[in-house]
Amino acid sequence: MNHPVKRIIGSALAIAAIVAGSAGVAAADNDNGNFPCNPSGKDVAYCNAKVGDIVDVAIGDVAPTQPSVGYDEIDYKLGRYTLGKDAINKKFDDWCADSGLVAVASAQPNATLQDASTFTCQLAPGAETDASRNDMKTVVVGPHGKLYMADGHHALTSFWETADGGPGMHIRLKVVGNLSNLNPSGFWDTMVQKNWAWLYDNNDQPIKPHQLPSTFSLKDMKNDQFRGMLYFAKDVGYATDHAPGFDEFYWGRWLRAHQNDPNLTLAGHMGDLASYLTLTKNVSQAMVALGQNTQVSGGFTAGQLGALPAFSDKEFAKLSKPYSDAKPGKLAYMLAYKAAH
Numbered sequence: 001m002n003h004p005v006k007r008i009i010g011s012a013l014a015i016a017a018i019v020a021g022s023a024g025v026a027a028a029d030n031d032n033g034n035f036p037c038n039p040s041g042k043d044v045a046y047c048n049a050k051v052g053d054i055v056d057v058a059i060g061d062v063a064p065t066q067p068s069v070g071y072d073e074i075d076y077k078l079g080r081y082t083l084g085k086d087a088i089n090k091k092f093d094d095w096c097a098d099s100g101l102v103a104v105a106s107a108q109p110n111a112t113l114q115d116a117s118t119f120t121c122q123l124a125p126g127a128e129t130d131a132s133r134n135d136m137k138t139v140v141v142g143p144h145g146k147l148y149m150a151d152g153h154h155a156l157t158s159f160w161e162t163a164d165g166g167p168g169m170h171i172r173l174k175v176v177g178n179l180s181n182l183n184p185s186g187f188w189d190t191m192v193q194k195n196w197a198w199l200y201d202n203n204d205q206p207i208k209p210h211q212l213p214s215t216f217s218l219k220d221m222k223n224d225q226f227r228g229m230l231y232f233a234k235d236v237g238y239a240t241d242h243a244p245g246f247d248e249f250y251w252g253r254w255l256r257a258h259q260n261d262p263n264l265t266l267a268g269h270m271g272d273l274a275s276y277l278t279l280t281k282n283v284s285q286a287m288v289a290l291g292q293n294t295q296v297s298g299g300f301t302a303g304q305l306g307a308l309p310a311f312s313d314k315e316f317a318k319l320s321k322p323y324s325d326a327k328p329g330k331l332a333y334m335l336a337y338k339a340a341h
Helices: 012-023 071-083 090-098 130-134 153-161 184-193 225-233 247-256 273-289 313-319 330-340
Strands: 054-058 104-107 119-121 138-141 147-151 170-178 295-297
Touching: 071 090, 071 153, 071 225, 071 330, 090 104, 090 119, 090 153, 090 170, 147 153, 147 170, 225 247, 225 273, 225 330, 247 295, 273 313, 273 330
Parallel strands: 138 170
Antiparallel strands: 054 170, 104 119, 138 147
16 A cells, blocks of 8 residues: 655745734735635645545644644553554554545554555555545645645644654545635634634633644644543543534533532542543533533534433443453553553
8 A cells, every 4th residue: 555655845935924824814915815826835736636535645744723632532542552452553443544444454563654555454545435534534725735634633643653653654634625725814714614723722722823833743732631531431421423523622611611510620530540430421421411402612512512312331331441451441541551651
């Protein structure tokens, strides 16, 4: 599975225009939204990308559109990749799923994410199905053809931080929008309107586009502990299949507002498996108890943000398994990785 290299390094002119636009539309920008790609820019190849196209890119060539991630989710993934008990390392399975190729089928003993020819997925590139494409991480084409992440920050951060990952690692991403004709101001307005950008910091305070991190590295991405905790409530108290995007952040805003509730406070409940499980159960049950039509945050109801009609005992049982189990739960992997680092 050798993939063509499509590097997308914006020219100095493109970067300058985008940065200037984040603080206010540059004088040279056309207010009517007519902002054609710079023919000399290295990203011009993506100017004509259509919705649904799949692009093969290096992680370092995609721009983040949110300033923070949940470190606990990243620690779970890194724990799974380094301490995993899977027959084939889960990182290859995640790469295949995120790339629209379902799951890993086989991997050579020396398989590495840096060389996709060392492992195979259940589908070959070009054989994607509608279902497999729905699981792909997504990007939007912005001014000058620059690619911006729409969904998949945690996946790309995990790959960035993995020993055989990093900024040069390639992944296949699906285009969900082409806004390359918009000036920077119009671009960011549209990104926010479509829930393709989250312009709030890890304390839920508003930021400007120029304050976004430049890479997916944990040195740049801040930790939102509410977002991290809510990852483990997924499929237990809520699902993300039909959510509007950034649903965990909207739930995080709701959870922040309930930190005076001893059953929902994060303080003192995230250091060991038993207490973290109790917190996850309490939060999930509170989500379910809201009812589908209760307003949560961002103008969305609990039902719109994926609240389940009932607490999932089955998923909670899977989550509860300790690291000593043949198939540890996600929390156990996360805590084991933290203990080792």
